[in-house]
Each structure stands twice: as C-alpha cells, then as structure tokens.
Amino acid sequence: MDDLLTGAALALFLVSFGVGIVVGLTGMGGGALMTPALIFLGIPPTTAVANDLVAAAVNKSVGAAVHWRSGSPNLRLAGFLVLGSVPTAFAGAFIIDAIGATSDQEAFVANAIGVALLFTAATYALRMYLQLRHVTAGNTLSEDDPDVKPLRTIAVGAVGGLLVGITSVGSGSLIMVALLLLYPTLSAVRLVGTDLVQAVPLVFSAAVSHVLVSGIDWAVLIPLIVGGTPGTFLGARIAGWVSQSVIRRGIVIVLSLTGLKLLGVPAEWVGILGAGALLLGPLAWGFVRQTRGLPAFDNNSAAWRIDQDTKE
Known part of the structure; x- marks a missing residue:
C-alpha cells in the first residue's frame, strides 16, 4: 500500500489522466503516449x-x-477487425x-516502440491530410454505413494486433488510418467509436498474454487505471465539442520526438x-x-460538413 502513496504514483496518476483525455478525444491508442511516458519515468520497457x-x-x-451509448460504432466493421487482431495480439x-x-528483451521492446512511434506519427499525419482532402473535395458526412470489406479489414486487424501485442502502440493509430483509407465516408465520430469498440478485445487479448508471460506490477497498474479511466471518460464526453486540429498536430510532433529518443x-x-x-510545422x-x-490557419474549415439537403 505504501507504494501507492508515493510521488512516483502521483506522477503516474497525473500522466495517465492526461493520456486518457487524449484517448477519449481522438480515439488514439494510449500506448503511443503512455508507454513511452512510463519508460521515461524509469520503468523497464x-x-x-x-x-x-x-x-x-x-x-x-x-x-x-460512452461511444456505444451514443450509437456511433459500426459493430460489423469492428467485428471483422477483432477477428484479425485478437490472435496476433495474444502472440505479442x-x-x-x-x-x-x-536485457535483450528490454532493448528489443524499446527499439520496437521507437519505430512504432515514428510509424504512428507518419500515419497520424497521413490521417489528417486524408481527412482534409476528402472534405475539400466536397465530401459530406454520410448517415449510411459503408460496405464492409471483410478480408482487407481482417488483415488490418491482424497487423494492428501484432503491433499492439509487442509494443502496446497501434490500436488507435495504425488501425484508425487504415479504416480511413478503406472507408473514407465513415464519419469522424463513428470512426472513433468503431476503433474504441474493436480495441477492447484486442487490448484484452494482448494484456492476458503479457500477464501470463511476465505478470504485472500493482504499484504501476493501479495509478494507471485510477487516472486513465476518468480521463478517457471525460475525453469521450467532450469529443464532439473540441476542435482536434491543433491537438493532432501536437501529437504528431510529440510521437516523432519520443520515437527518436x-x-x-x-x-x-x-x-x-x-x-x-x-x-515550421504550422507553416x-x-x-x-x-x-x-x-485558409492557412482556419482550423474550423477542415471539419466534416453535413449536407443539409440530405437531412431534409
């Protein structure tokens, strides 16, 4: 119990709360931010x-x-992702x-996380550009679910699951971008909801395998849950209120620098x-x-638009 009342535990709590907000806001996998933060706090990879x-x-x-209650996830799409991701995540x-x-395991995981973060930063930047391109091309928010592509979706889940199983990075970055490429008409809210729903069994599968192989550290785990749970809830609740443009650009920079380190x-x-x-990034x-x-710096212009004609 004394281990849970230290300054280190407080630092873990505050960091996990902040990361949880970002996860709820953007649907981004918390591993891309939380795992490097833990390493920089002195915890082995x-x-x-x-x-x-x-x-x-x-x-x-x-x-x-939260997203399930709002009706945002595409459950059929999430199901195919789970079919591919759960087995490979368990293998991690x-x-x-x-x-x-x-020592070799620690070095391997640290390097794998570094590469995964750089890849995540690149895919996240690609996601921003793709959404911008679709919006400016005249696309509008569709109320209909896109046709699901089973084999491609399962393959995306398998690759994402393997990455998560080894590094804990990828459930909300690689998979999100892949979904945007495969289903460009899927709205931003449904994209986040679908990714969060499919990520639950994916992460559970990876977590179970890691517990079986290496166990857990309660002094680390409890502050992560106590801080991350309310942070994720808060972020998911305000996801529709907050402009994410600046947040996303900042995340790309943070992930890139962390991966290099x-x-x-x-x-x-x-x-x-x-x-x-x-x-130079904003320029x-x-x-x-x-x-x-x-306009170069009008953040609201890149938001998804709803075609008023289709609502009448």
Whole structure:
C-alpha cells in the first residue's frame, strides 16, 4: 500500500489522466503516449508495455461504453477487425519472451516502440491530410454505413494486433488510418467509436498474454487505471465539442520526438528537431491547406460538413 502513496504514483496518476483525455478525444491508442511516458519515468520497457496494456483494457472499455451509448460504432466493421487482431495480439508477449535474455528483451521492446512511434506519427499525419482532402473535395458526412470489406479489414486487424501485442502502440493509430483509407465516408465520430469498440478485445487479448508471460506490477497498474479511466471518460464526453486540429498536430510532433529518443538519437538533436517542428510545422500545414483551397490557419474549415439537403 505504501507504494501507492508515493510521488512516483502521483506522477503516474497525473500522466495517465492526461493520456486518457487524449484517448477519449481522438480515439488514439494510449500506448503511443503512455508507454513511452512510463519508460521515461524509469520503468523497464517490458513492464511498461505489460502494465499499460492491462490498464488500457480497462480504460478503453470506458471510452467504448460512452461511444456505444451514443450509437456511433459500426459493430460489423469492428467485428471483422477483432477477428484479425485478437490472435496476433495474444502472440505479442510470447514473441518478446522468445528473444532471449532480459536485457535483450528490454532493448528489443524499446527499439520496437521507437519505430512504432515514428510509424504512428507518419500515419497520424497521413490521417489528417486524408481527412482534409476528402472534405475539400466536397465530401459530406454520410448517415449510411459503408460496405464492409471483410478480408482487407481482417488483415488490418491482424497487423494492428501484432503491433499492439509487442509494443502496446497501434490500436488507435495504425488501425484508425487504415479504416480511413478503406472507408473514407465513415464519419469522424463513428470512426472513433468503431476503433474504441474493436480495441477492447484486442487490448484484452494482448494484456492476458503479457500477464501470463511476465505478470504485472500493482504499484504501476493501479495509478494507471485510477487516472486513465476518468480521463478517457471525460475525453469521450467532450469529443464532439473540441476542435482536434491543433491537438493532432501536437501529437504528431510529440510521437516523432519520443520515437527518436527511444531509438537513441542524442538529446540535443531531438531538441533541435523539436524546435524546428514547432516553428515550421504550422507553416508547412498552412501551406498544405492552401494547396487544397483553404485558409492557412482556419482550423474550423477542415471539419466534416453535413449536407443539409440530405437531412431534409
């Protein structure tokens, strides 16, 4: 019990609460933010992955429940994703265990997380651009569910599940972008709801395998759940109220810099790249917006529009 009343536990609580808000707001997998945060707090990578997955299994259930009540998820689409993701997610812990010595496992997981974060940042930026392109091309929010593509959807789930099982990263990043590519007419709210619903069995499967292989650390897990659950609930409740443009651009920068740090890039170079991204990133995004015929810095112009004619 004393382990739960320390400054470290408070830090874990505050970080998990903040990450939970982001998960509820954007549908992004908390592992992309939470697992690196745990590592930077001094927790070994394998322990960080295992405990984050167990906490995420609880926290994502809360966000999924909120979206389920609002009627936003596409359950058939989520079902095909689960069919592909659950088996590969379960294999993740056993793949890590087969690496060899503990030190080799820690190095492998840290490098895998670094690569996954860079990949996540790239796919997240792609998601932003694709949504911008669809909106400016005249697409409107459809009230009809798109036709499901079973084989492609199962394949997306399998790749995403494997990534989550090894790194705890990917359930709300890789899969979200893949869904946007496969189903561009799926509304933003339904996209988030579908991803959160399919992520629950995915993360549960990965969490169970990690518990079987390496166990959990209660002093880490409890603050993650206690902080992350209300954060996810709050984020999911206000997802429809908050403009996500600035949040998403910030996430891309944070993920990129964190991934570089985990891959061993010197801190001074990470700092230089971070400063450059903060200064030049908004200008680059403004230029992209202008190429699509939008004002450079009008955040509201990239929101999905509802065709009023289809509502009458």
